[in-house]
Amino acid sequence: MSLVTQCPSCGTRFRVTAEQLEARQGKVRCGLCLAIFDGREPLVSAPDAAPPAATGQDAGAFRLEPVEPGATAPEPPAAAESGLDERDYGPAPEQLSFDDQVWIEQEHARRRAAVWWAFGAMVLVVVLGAHAAYVFRSELAARFPGLKPHLARLCVPLKCTVMPPQRPQFIAIEASDLQFRDIARPSLIQLTATLRNHAGYDVGYPALDLVLTNQLEHTLARRIFLPAEYLGSHRDAAAGISANAEITVRLDLDTGKLNPAGYRLNLLAAP
Numbered sequence: 001m002s003l004v005t006q007c008p009s010c011g012t013r014f015r016v017t018a019e020q021l022e023a024r025q026g027k028v029r030c031g032l033c034l035a036i037f038d039g040r041e042p043l044v045s046a047p048d049a050a051p052p053a054a055t056g057q058d059a060g061a062f063r064l065e066p067v068e069p070g071a072t073a074p075e076p077p078a079a080a081e082s083g084l085d086e087r088d089y090g091p092a093p094e095q096l097s098f099d100d101q102v103w104i105e106q107e108h109a110r111r112r113a114a115v116w117w118a119f120g121a122m123v124l125v126v127v128l129g130a131h132a133a134y135v136f137r138s139e140l141a142a143r144f145p146g147l148k149p150h151l152a153r154l155c156v157p158l159k160c161t162v163m164p165p166q167r168p169q170f171i172a173i174e175a176s177d178l179q180f181r182d183i184a185r186p187s188l189i190q191l192t193a194t195l196r197n198h199a200g201y202d203v204g205y206p207a208l209d210l211v212l213t214n215q216l217e218h219t220l221a222r223r224i225f226l227p228a229e230y231l232g233s234h235r236d237a238a239a240g241i242s243a244n245a246e247i248t249v250r251l252d253l254d255t256g257k258l259n260p261a262g263y264r265l266n267l268l269a270a271p
Contacts, residue, residue: 009035134158138165142201164240166269168206170199174246178263187255193265196246204240205231206267208249212260220258225251227270 003021006013007030016028016039028039133140137155141148141162151162176193180186191210197203205227212220227237230249241247 005039005041007033007035008037009033014039134160137162138204142203161238163238164202164204166206167199167203168267168269170197170203171206171241171267172196172198173265173267176265178260181252186259187257189253189255189260191249191251191253191263191265193249194246195241195249195267197241197243199243201243202240204270205237207270208251209266209268210251211264211266212255212258213262213264214259215261217262220260221255224268 003016003018004013005016005028010030010033012030012032014028014031020028021040026038026040027036029036133151133154137151137160141151142165148162155162172195174194174196176191178189178191181188181190193208195206207227208225208230209222210225211222214220230251231237235247
């Protein structure tokens with residue numbers, strides 16, 4: 001008696017002997033669907049028949065012959081008998097009308113326009129931001145000292161400078177005095193003023209607005225001194241006054257024949 005095994009993939013039954021199964025550890029190949037499976041389960045008894053010879057291309061598994069269908073033959077699946085796929089895929093697609101197609105094209109056009117508008121707005125924001133950084137570079141450098149080196153590098157190709165902002169309203173004249181330098185030469189006088197920065201950040205040196213008056217406080221002469229004129233060579237006019245710091249300014253003046261009796265000193269924003 002030989003044995004009959006069944007392909008688990010296609011359900012075809014084949015005749016096999018115990019020697020064939022032992023030769024390949026039970027591994028066999030279906031002659032119809034070419035699936036490889038373990039032929040040792042399930043096994044049923046059948047009349048002896050000569051097994052077919054194995055070919056060279058099937059050296060790894062035996063090609064089995066199908067057994068004639070009998071009463072115990074498995075029933076094929078219902079889908080295999082009809083050959084049709086009876087699954088429900090929903091309603092059939094509906095043909096779009098002309099108005100629907102026009103609306104879709106217009107919607108695509110609106111979306112493309114919105115993308116270009118968004119891109120243009122982003123470019124405009126970048127340009128405005130760069131312009132604002134250029135105009136307010138001094139304020140940005142004063143409020144955010146970490147930005148100053150970057151702003152200075154950006155100013156190199158633009159040929160601009162990054163100086164502390166002018167804030168004369170935050171600078172107070174702590175003390176000032178006008179004295180003769182030489183009693184024998186009353187026309188030579190010296191102005192001394194102490195300026196203090198009350199801002200919480202560096203500010204630029206202001207311009208000094210000096211007015212000489214007579215005994216009736218009428219104006220005799222007026223002169224505006226820029227930072228480069230009253231600082232001299234020992235201070236950098238571009239550095240500015242540090243936060244909460246103070247400086248002392250001294251100006252030597254020749255009043256000629258004006259013979260001033262008093263003065264007024266104010267601070268202005270330097271150009």
